[in-house]
Amino acid sequence: MFLVVFTRIKTCLADCENLQDSCPAVPPKKQTIFINGLPCKNPGNITAQDFKTSELSEAGSTDNIFCSSMNIVSASEFPGLNTLGLSIGRGDIDEDGLIAPHYHPRATEMIFVTKGELVVGFVDTKNQIFQKFICAGDVFVFPKGLFHFILNRGFEDATFFSVFNSQNPGLGSFTAATPFDNTVESLEKLKRRLISLSASETHNFKDLTLSGMENIYI
Template identity: 70%
Template sequence: MKTFAHLFFMLLLFVPFTNKIQVCLADCDNLQDTCPAVQPNKQTIFINGLQCKNPSNVTAQDFKTTELSNAGSSDIFGASLKIVTASEFTGLNTLGLSIGRTDIDGNGLVNFHYHPRATEMIFVTKGVLLAGFVDTKNQFFQKYLKVGDVFVFPKALFHFCLNHGFQEATFFSVFNSQNPGFVTLSPTTFDTTLESLDKIKKRLISLSASEAHDVTGFISPELENIYS
């Protein structure tokens, strides 16, 4: 009983100082140099990541991929998104990284979406983009991007990219999670006729009329002013 009372007293002393302790949560650090993934035929237990290959079977090929060499098929917004994780690029396993490629047709749009487990950093290699995100205070941040520009979408915040040039646009992404996740507004949330999609694009462009005011309180968490 005295031992329990002593521990309880020490806990009370410790509580006032807990606000000074910073905790950083992210993908777990790897415990070895590399761990190229191998897909088991039957996985009977949950693993936070993928099983590793036998180290004696690891080769340089495990750390190379051609998954981003070509664009994928476009969706109704005229955008093609590829996110490559350790499942496709085995050398990424345990490194806390994923990569991606996005191609947007002329006047196309990457619809509002977010990644629940990762921040996304993009690098533009072709075209001109209007990219932006909405934070938890309903503030709107966006910028025009050209070839060579880099932009960051913070973790779990809705963001978009609109092709604002005269040719197809392409950018590559890096995510600070092995499994970033992807959550988007369902096409059933709003009218997907060409007329309605064009209205969405025009409203996004109108918001950028004055880049001197990148932060506004114009957009609600549900993006009602864009999709209504």
């Protein structure tokens, strides 16, 4: 009796693993049932093209107030990622541009810089800020669910690529959660604040809390 119960408990607690080699997604527009993920294509219709994408081959438009772009490609656009627990992304930032503080509720993000020089940082749940100056060839990781930012402090445009350990990372916007009015003045205040934090090399900034993130503008 004990053995049966123990076996059932282990079965319930086991991680769910793929039951086949791959499961390229059916395009969401053709989806007829809704599950926690995307349904698989008919195995007989799977091709090598399902495992290739050119979505990140071109730089995104930086014609916006932040002078930056971030393109995240998930299983919806890249069928071969379905069930693998991965998404990928590309960021392009003009000189003095910014990817504003944001977080991904379902994924850790790891970035690899291919061009330029960046200041990157995140704030943990103890209100400590961890930031670093990185350049081409460097890798930096943003833990799951923590606010992070990427600022171009070099003298040229910058490019980086991201990997997320979820096929649907999600996005929580800093600017949506604070009284950011999308003006040049507000953006410059934000960048000056981030630059001052980076220059100080501090690892304990008490005002940068999730409930009071607006203090970054002071």
